[in-house]
Amino acid sequence: MTDEQYDAAADPAAPDPADAGPPDAGPTDAERRAADWRRRRRLAEIFGDPMPETTRDEREPAPGGPGESASDRWLKSQVPPHHGG
Secondary structure, X not given: OOOOOOOHHHOOOOOOHHHHOOOXXXXXXXXXXXXXXXHHHHHHHHHOOOOOOOOXXXXXXXXXXXXXXXXXXXXXXXXXXXXXX
């Protein structure tokens, strides 16, 4: 190189400073959420969902069970709380 100053604009291999963006620009909030969602989805595909959002005792019981009639449901609903209903 000669005593002349290096001209980056004339060098086709030099990166374009306009493409670089602001110097401290990181991922946006939306990009972070999308990346987090993709990561969680990938983990769920591989390992499954080990812990449900709620446990069985936190959920409402299903109305009736297999073979339970309307009169059985009524009878169970009439049991006082102190009888373990």
